[in-house]
Amino acid sequence: MRFDIITTLPRLLDSPFGDSILKRAIQKQRVEVHVHDLRQYATDKHRTTDDYAFGGGAGMVMLIEPIDRCIQKLKSERPYDDVIYMSPDGELFNQRMANELSLRQNLILLCGHYKGVDERVREHLITKEISIGDYVLSGGELAAAVVADAVIRLLPGVLSDETSALTDSFQDNLLAPPVYTRPANYCGWPVPDILLSGHQAKIEAWRHEKAVERTRQRRPGLLDGVKTD
Numbered sequence: 001m002r003f004d005i006i007t008t009l010p011r012l013l014d015s016p017f018g019d020s021i022l023k024r025a026i027q028k029q030r031v032e033v034h035v036h037d038l039r040q041y042a043t044d045k046h047r048t049t050d051d052y053a054f055g056g057g058a059g060m061v062m063l064i065e066p067i068d069r070c071i072q073k074l075k076s077e078r079p080y081d082d083v084i085y086m087s088p089d090g091e092l093f094n095q096r097m098a099n100e101l102s103l104r105q106n107l108i109l110l111c112g113h114y115k116g117v118d119e120r121v122r123e124h125l126i127t128k129e130i131s132i133g134d135y136v137l138s139g140g141e142l143a144a145a146v147v148a149d150a151v152i153r154l155l156p157g158v159l160s161d162e163t164s165a166l167t168d169s170f171q172d173n174l175l176a177p178p179v180y181t182r183p184a185n186y187c188g189w190p191v192p193d194i195l196l197s198g199h200q201a202k203i204e205a206w207r208h209e210k211a212v213e214r215t216r217q218r219r220p221g222l223l224d225g226v227k228t229d
């Protein structure tokens, strides 16, 4: 799988992809992440990527031309499954969408800034819009990193324990059960006996029960359609 992220602030994306699981995924060639500096696609000598809004009002608007040039160049090199604009009014990102995107080959993520992009970018160049939550960030870079992270950790061979992503929250519409590690008793706070019993089937049943219990308490809406007994 390949991500192409278009941004005016490429350095903001250095650290999310430069550490830990995502860094190793790139090194192991499970995924390619290419960050494109939109300024390189600006046509004037000041490398302008934004301008005042027609009709006035506060805040700059990102120009369509550099964005179009960058997207067309990428599209001339390979086909893309989706050209995604990160936007607070886009479709709300969730685990189901992460699962779907993890089956794609090539994705473009466009990061906005200031007031966002000229509406004609959204009308003509974008095929999908994603929001990571009902709040406004100053730029799309952190949102793009969130989406890429959630997707990349689902790709085969990225997590060291292949089953690990499957037992995380939201897979199967359940939150994850509690987990414990050593010591078995910390200052009189013991780990549940069942986890030390060695009965794998009973442990799995306990985990399922706890996952259902936690989901019922915290996110009951997720339980519709989940087998809870």
Ligand code: SAH
Residues within 6 Å of the ligand: 085, 086, 087, 088, 089, 110, 111, 112, 113, 114, 115, 116, 117, 130, 131, 132, 133, 134, 135, 136, 137, 138, 139, 140, 141, 143
């Ligand atoms: N004026 C716009 C907000 C622009 S915020 C509005 O009110 O809708 C600047 C940029 O940050 C956006 O173009 C988008 O790329 C990004 N952004 C902000 N909040 C986001 C969110 N919740 N999810 C995804 N991207 C977001």
